[in-house]
Amino acid sequence: xxxxxxxxxxxxxxxxxxxxxxxxxxxxxxxxxxxxxxxxxxxxxxxxxxxxxxxxxxxxxxxxxxxxxxxxxxxxxxxxxxxxxxxxxxxxxxxxxxxxxxxxxxxxxxxxxxxxxxxxxxxxxxxxxxxxxxxxxxxxxxxxxxxxxxxxxxxxxxxxxxxxxxxxxxxxxxxxxxxxxxxxxxxxxxxxxxxxxxxxxxxxxxxxxxxxxxxxxxxxxxx
Amino acid sequence: xxxxxxxxxxxxxxxxxxxxxxxxxxxxxxxxxxxxxxxxxxxxxxxxxxxxxxxxxxxxxxxxxxxxxxxxxxxxxxxxxxxxxxxxxxxxxxxxxxxxxxxxxxxxxxxxxxxxxxxxxxxxxxxxxxxxxxxxxxxxxxxxxxxxxxxxxxxxxxxxxxxxxxxxxxxxxxxxxxxxxxxxxxxxxxxxxxxxxxxxxxxxxxxxxxxxxxxxxxxxxxx
Numbered sequence: 001x002x003x004x005x006x007x008x009x010x011x012x013x014x015x016x017x018x019x020x021x022x023x024x025x026x027x028x029x030x031x032x033x034x035x036x037x038x039x040x041x042x043x044x045x046x047x048x049x050x051x052x053x054x055x056x057x058x059x060x061x062x063x064x065x066x067x068x069x070x071x072x073x074x075x076x077x078x079x080x081x082x083x084x085x086x087x088x089x090x091x092x093x094x095x096x097x098x099x100x101x102x103x104x105x106x107x108x109x110x111x112x113x114x115x116x117x118x119x120x121x122x123x124x125x126x127x128x129x130x131x132x133x134x135x136x137x138x139x140x141x142x143x144x145x146x147x148x149x150x151x152x153x154x155x156x157x158x159x160x161x162x163x164x165x166x167x168x169x170x171x172x173x174x175x176x177x178x179x180x181x182x183x184x185x186x187x188x189x190x191x192x193x194x195x196x197x198x199x200x201x202x203x204x205x206x207x208x209x210x211x212x213x214x215x216x217x218x219x220x221x222x223x
Numbered sequence: 224x225x226x227x228x229x230x231x232x233x234x235x236x237x238x239x240x241x242x243x244x245x246x247x248x249x250x251x252x253x254x255x256x257x258x259x260x261x262x263x264x265x266x267x268x269x270x271x272x273x274x275x276x277x278x279x280x281x282x283x284x285x286x287x288x289x290x291x292x293x294x295x296x297x298x299x300x301x302x303x304x305x306x307x308x309x310x311x312x313x314x315x316x317x318x319x320x321x322x323x324x325x326x327x328x329x330x331x332x333x334x335x336x337x338x339x340x341x342x343x344x345x346x347x348x349x350x351x352x353x354x355x356x357x358x359x360x361x362x363x364x365x366x367x368x369x370x371x372x373x374x375x376x377x378x379x380x381x382x383x384x385x386x387x388x389x390x391x392x393x394x395x396x397x398x399x400x401x402x403x404x405x406x407x408x409x410x411x412x413x414x415x416x417x418x419x420x421x422x423x424x425x426x427x428x429x430x431x432x433x434x435x436x437x438x439x440x441x442x443x444x445x446x
Contacts, residue, residue: 048426050273051401055374055408057427067425074422152277178274185278199297202290203271204280 003189003208005111005221006165007138011174012117013095014042015193015214016105017127021096025087030078037072044068049118049149058147060120065092093126097133098195104214105136109222114139116159116172118149139163151182159188171221173214181205191217226412226431228334228444229388230361234397235340236318237265238416238437239328240350244319248310253301260295267291272341272372281370283343288315316349320356323418327437328359332445337362339382339395341372362386374405382411394444396437404428414440 013019020038027034045061045068052058059067069088073080105113114137117124121142128134139162146154160167172188174180177200180192184205192200192207193214200206211217236242243261250257268291275281282290292311296303328336337360340347344365351357362385369377383390395411397403400423403415407428415423415430416437423429434440 044424047273047401048424050270050277051374051405051424051426053277054273054372055405055426056376057408059427071422071425150277151274153279178270182274182278185280199294201267201271201274202294203274203278204282 003171003221004169005171005189006169007112007114007159007163007171008108008217008221009114009116009141009159009163009170009172009188011172011176011179012115012119012124012127015173015175016097016101016115017095017131018098019095022088022091025091029084029087030076033076033078037076037078040072040075041065041069044071053149053152058149060122060144061118061142061149062089062120062123065089065123092123094130095127097131098214100195100213100215102131104217105133107215108218111221112138112163112165114141114159114163116141116143116155118143120144150179151185153182153186156183156186156188173217177201177207178203180207184208191220226394226444227392228394228412229392230335230337230382230386230394231331231440231444232337232339232364232382232386232393232395232411234395234399234402235338235342235347235350238396238398239320239324239338240318240354241321242315242318245311245314248314252307252310253299256299256301260299260301263295263298264288264292267294276372276375281372283345283367284341284365284372285312285343285345288312288346315346317353318350320354321418321437323436323438325354327440328356330438331441334444335361335386335388337364337382337386339364339366339378341366343367373402374408376405376409379406379409379411396440400424400430401426403430407431414443 010016019042023034023038026037045065048064048068124140141158141162143149143155159170167187170188172183173191175193180190181203184190190207192210194210233239242265246257246261249260268288271287271291347363364381364385366372366378382393390410393411395406396414398416403413404426407413413430415433417433
C-alpha cells in the first residue's frame with residue numbers, strides 16, 4: 001500500500017546539490033589538495049552545526065561554513081587569503097544539482113515540493129535560483145527560523161508548520177542517514193537516498209525506504 | 224595572576240585515558256586493520272553522542288559505543304562476532320592511562336579532583352579502578368544523570384552541582400577543543416590539552432590556556 005504523501009520535503013546540501021562540486025575550484029586554488037579540502041571542509045561544517053546546536057550557540061550556516069573552511073585550510077596547511085575565501089564561499093551559491101535530482105524534480109507528479117535545509121536564507125536563495133529551480137518549490141525552509149540545526153526536532157517541525165500538512169503525510173528525503181533518522185524519529189515518512197552504498201548508522205530509527213536515486217521517487221509517491 | 228581554582232575537573236576518554244589503546248586488541252582480532260578500526264570507532268562514537276543528544280534520543284555510552292563499533296566494522300568490512308564484540312567492549316574497562324596523566328594526578332597539590340565524562344557509570348567505575356585511581360577523585364560524574372551528552376550545558380552544570388563549587392572556580396581540562404569550547408561557553412576556567420599539536424576549532428570560545436601535557440597543570444593551579 002502506498003503511503004498517503006501530500007508533500008515531499010528535500011534536504012538540500014548533499015541530497016539535491018553536490019557539495020563536493022566545490023572541489024574543482026579547490027583543486028585550482030590548491031593543486032593536489034582539492035578533494036581533501038572539500039572532504040574536510042564538509043565534515044567540519046556538519047560537526048560545527050551539531051556542536052553549536054548542542055552548546056546553544058547557533059550561528060548561521062554562512063558563518064559555520066566559513067569557519068569550517070578556515071579550520072580545514074589550517075589543518076591541511078593551505079594558505080587561505082580573503083579572495084580565495086570569497087571564491088570558495090561563492091561556490092556554494094552555484095553548487096551542481098545532482099543529475100538524478102534534476103530528472104526527479106522535473107518528473108514528479110502533482111505533489112507539493114519543499115526544501116528543509118541547514119542553509120541560511122542567504123545561501124539557499126542563490127543556489128536554488130542558479131540551478132533553475134526557483135519555480136519548483138512551494139517553500140524553501142531554512143533552520144534559521146529556529147536558530148538550531150538538524151537533527152533537532154524543532155527543525156523538522158518547520159515543515160508541517162510552513163506547509164500546513166501533518167507530519168505523517170510528509171515524506172522527507174535525505175542522503176544522510178543521520179538526517180533520515182532524525183526525520184523518522186520526528187514522525188515523517190522517510191526516504192534515505194543511498195547513492196554511494198554507505199552503511200546505515202545505528203541511531204535507533206530506520207528510514208521507511210532506501211533508494212539509490214531520486215528518480216525512484218516518482219513511482220512510489222505518484223498518485 | 225593565578226585564577227582561583229577550587230576544583231579540577233577532567234574529561235576522561237582521550238584526556239586521561241587513551242581510547243586508542245584498544246587498537247592493539249583490534250589489530251590482533253583484525254590484522255592490518257587495528258588502527259583504522261580504532262579511529263572510525265571513536266569518530267562514530269562521538270558523532271552518535273552528538274546526534275542522539277540533538278534528536279532527544281539519549282542512550283547511554285555503553286550502547287552508543289557498541290553501536291559505533293558495529294557500524295565501524297560493517298564499514299570496514301570486518302566480520303564481528305559476539306565474542307569479539309565482548310572483548311573490544313571490555314577493552315574500554317582497562318584503557319591505558321596517559322603517562323602524563325598518571326604523573327599529573329600524583330603530583331597535583333591539595334585541590335579537589337573530579338571526572339566529568341560522557342561515559343556510563345558502568346564504564347567509568349572499572350576504568351578508574353583498573354588504572355588505580357579509585358582513591359583519586361572526589362567525584363566521578365557521568366552525563367547519565369542528565370541523559371544528554373557533551374557539549375550540552377546541562378552536562379557541565381553537573382560539576383558545580385555535585386562539587387558545591389561555583390563554575391568560575393572550577394577548572395575544566397580536556398584534550399578536545401570542542402569540549403573545551405563547550406566548557407568555556409558554560410563559564411569554567413578551561414585548559415585545552417593539545418598533545419598532538421592540533422588546530423583549534425572555530426566554535427566561538429577559546430580555552431584560557433593551552434597545554435601540551437597534563438603535567439603542566441601543577442605549576443598553574445598550585446597554591
